[in-house]
Amino acid sequence: MVYSAHDTTIVALQLALDVYNGKQAPYASCHIFELYQEDHGAFTVGMFYRNETGKDPYPVKLANCTQDCPLEDFIRITKSVIPDDWAKECQIGSTLQDTKVIVGLAVCSCLLFLLILLLLIVLCRQKSQADGYRHVINEGEDQS
The missing domain is CATH 1.20.5 (Single alpha-helices involved in coiled-coils or other helix-helix interfaces)
Structure with a gap:
């Protein structure tokens, strides 16, 4: 999934994930989430940030996780920023x-x-x- 939006929305997403690099997101930047199913059946999540058209996306990793973060760890780490009740939030x-x-x-x-x-x-x-x-x-x- 590629998440592309206004620069402030990209920054808000990265702040929530605690992966913000402190620089303003340029026009047409995007934050990419990739879900992989490994050979042994487990799922992992990879994240990338693309802010330049001439370069490949930069890998982004959550704190306390590897670049290919196991899905269970990804869910646990991001639980505090995911709403439980969308209608209320x-x-x-x-x-x-x-x-x-x-x-x-x-x-x-x-x-x-x-x-x-x-x-x-x-x-x-x-x-x-x-x-x-x-x-x-x-x-x-x-x-x-």
Whole structure:
């Protein structure tokens, strides 16, 4: 898996893994995770950091682990930075509340459309009545 994102996100990932080298991640850099299944069936995780297009990715290793870190050790070492409850960590709201907001916005939009339509109808009627015939008073005519 190649994890490529904004420079600050790459740095945050590396800080969480405690492998940050102290330098700002350049544009188009990426942090690579590779999962291997060894000949004897065990799994290992390798990590690499690519920050230059002209060079191969640099190997990155977790503290207290080898470059090809056994999967069980990798999970144990990174457990403190992996959320147990994604919904709580990400503060994901309920979909019911989202549905209420969408319905409310739709109703308000319809009401606003109807009010604008009513206003246009009233303005058009007033203008059409103003263009009709009117009685003009002559100079010598009685105004009563």
